[in-house]
Amino acid sequence: MSTQQQLIIIGNGMVGHHLVEQLVDNGALERYQVTVFGEERHRAYDRVHLSEYFSGRDADSLALCEADYYATSGVELRTSEAVIEIDRNSQEVVTEQGRYPYDRLVLATGSFPFVPPIPGNDRDGCLVYRTLDDLDAIQAAAENATTGVVVGGGLLGLEAANALRGLNLDTAVVEFASRLMPMQVDNEGGELLREKIEALGVQVLTERATQRIEDGEASRHRMVFQDDKVLETDLIVFSAGIRPRDQLARDCGLEIGERGGVVVDNQCLTSDPAILAIGEVALWNQSIFGLVAPGYQMAKAAFSTLTGGDTQFGGADMSTKLKLLGVDVGSIGDAHGNQNPSARMFRYLDPIKQEYRKLVISSDGKKLLGAMLVGNNSVYDTLLQYYANGIELPDEPASLILPQSSGAAPTLGPGALPETASICSCHNVTKGDICATIDAGAVDLSGVKTATKASTGCGGCTALLKSVVDHELEARGVEVDKSICEHFAHTRQELYDIVRVEGIKTFSELIEKHGNQDTHCLGCDICKPAVASILASCFNEPITDAAHIPLQDTNDTFMANMQKNGTYSVVPRVAGGEITPDKLIVLGEVAKKYSLYSKVTGGQRIDLFGARLEDLPDIWGELIAAGFETGHAYGKSLRTVKSCVGSTWCRYGVQDSVGMAIQLENRYKGLRSPHKIKFGVSGCTRECAEAQSKDIGIIATENGWNLYVCGNGGMRPRHAELFATDLDDELLYRTIDRFLMFYVRTADRLQRTSVWRENLDGGLEYLKEVILEDSLGINDELERQMQSVVDSYQCEWADAISDPEKLKRFRSFVNDDRPDPSIIMTSERGQLRPA
């Protein structure tokens, strides 16, 4: 089209690529014909995760887009073509290949690593760490090297050190300042960081100014420092900061900052309004922003400028959290407290756990001005909310950085979150967006979800979203309906009590007597599985009985776990993780016969994937004949009891943890509950079974067993809490009986013990009063009820395969015996997986 303008972008790094994405996604290619020049061979790649190149990721997997993205989008990408001149008079950029006219030009040339002017810095094996080609050079140089040194102990320097370590070099870091990461941490934090990094075998030398580099004796190079001390090494990587790549801009007379950088305004315009600059080459308000997020914000502002919008760049928060060499480092706002003369500081240092936290607060104690974290970033998100949103601090600000076990509660409730707080990061929904939706008429959670898409991405924010919506509805005087769904005006706990007290044994009887009369009588995918679980907890009838089968989720219906292509995975019970060689062989034979992908699970058993619906009964017939029983991996029920090998084999073990794990798993197998339940049993305090991350954790002592409860791994890890000590076997069973039944009775649907415990009024103390002191007088009943579940256990699969009527369900098609032809498998690493 003749009306199209020529837009040239110099630089195909992360920020330049982000600008292209903005242009493509927002229809700007009708207006501009876009040409991108990249000096490197590769199209734009993820520089933030560059070090993963050495741990197996290749250029293609680091790339920010598919190989044909530019071509199919209609953007011309010219890689390996460096721009050597910008001719502002003729509005052309010049490369060795030719001259290209532009109407608008964007500089996204980024930065280059600063190499200190040390004699010898250009010797062979003196390298930098910035591009994939740099990494190839480092890798090549490392092949004949045993030692490596990184000059510079900042963020990038430590990443480079990690890379050298990954190449099996004896690694040292040399830093000019008195501590590592001088920009982000203070002396205490730097000292802790040094200890942690030295513990990884990386030598740390601070206050060292390299004077020259010369031939070494034992190694290729010798670095000579200011006090004539020396360090020999085969390989040197310079990572002493970055400098903006502003040479093209300098040569064509654009305004440059005193210490480099192309000066831009809020629209990312340079001193020539036809030319913009973004990313690390741009100098905004005397600042260069060396992080990717501000670069992306500049790209958005530049897009807006190019297309007549009004989005501007207004600076960026440089708060960061990082994991360097496995060590958490976090820095928020004025972390050093040197920009606010009246600021006050709190410090917490744990020399055993090696954690350091510092708060910088305003003189009136109300606002968080900055924070510094070393060794543990778990409070970073909360602190960032306080800082970024100017939330008033609690009366005891120190509680925010004290360890949680001392009673502090540093998480923010929904009421304390500001309007700008991000609730759903997948769809970028803030609390303010949610409030606006409610004000516009949304009256419940599903209304908010439909309007905002919140919680429809990864789903990780479901609980937070619900608490925010409930809180906002309550704040507006809307009575929050705690009904389980539209079919019952009751909570799960109320339904449980109704079922138990009235002895109701079927869903149809329950909905007939207690369902809402103005709705249909079918129930739904919320109440049916919940009631199925309640009925099973109370009466333990087979879930595949005709009255119960329509209530079950597909996994319970077919007693296997549906995978994304409609096939199932099969997990037989391996109590305590103990299995005989003969049974292992059977698992292998069955997997082979039915072409099942095999994987060991985190719960110490073996998962067989890719089973077709119609094969499940035959598979289970063979497994049951070999002595296996169902593992309930598909159910909201007891999953596994993980164990370490215990006193039977281990020289440290003080009790038979495997024996106990098998006892417990066989006692509670088949118990249906509000959510899945996992146990762990460790044979000594070394805790190899990771019992403290389980719903029920048991750790052997010299005198018996310590019981921990309400732990969790997964999305929100929670350490289990010590509940009772030195229990004998009998008392341990009885305590767990009561605890589990109390949980089954009172928890919400799909509520793990950890969340149940956090929402329990009265907390752990109340739980101890109920379970250990019988303050409600219900313990006999809880124990009786558990005993009835234990006594009525039967393997659901054994029950099903002996019943032809139940087996009819296991057909892919009722009018054809052949399998579903659309399930396609492919081979990977010697096994089948979905194509």
Add this chain to the structure above:
Amino acid sequence: MTATALKHTVSTDTWQPLCTKADLVAFSGVAAWLNTPEGPAQVAIFYLPRQRSQGQEKELYALDHFDPFSNANVIARGIIGDVKGNPVVASPLYKQHFRLEDGQCLEDENIKLRTWKVAFRGEEVWVAG
């Protein structure tokens, strides 16, 4: 998939018997092959025996077995329910709801499953392909 996957090769766009009442599962679904003018299709058949007098009008529904959100043939294995008076099936994988009456997805107005007429003829289940 090919036409040979069909047992019943009745001419297109007419009523065909797919299975018997005994093949169905009350308040749940089964899958069957159906011959359609576009070729063989996997159909989910749901059976909701009448119980209360009010509301629910039909006992049988036939929808696509194919779940467009997961690209797997799994719809017949979803849970039956009703949402605001409409009988629905929830996808067993990602839990979207589809109205049994017309196949409309309640979470995404752009997604709609195909539906077919279905009825008992004696003990047989017939579908209009």
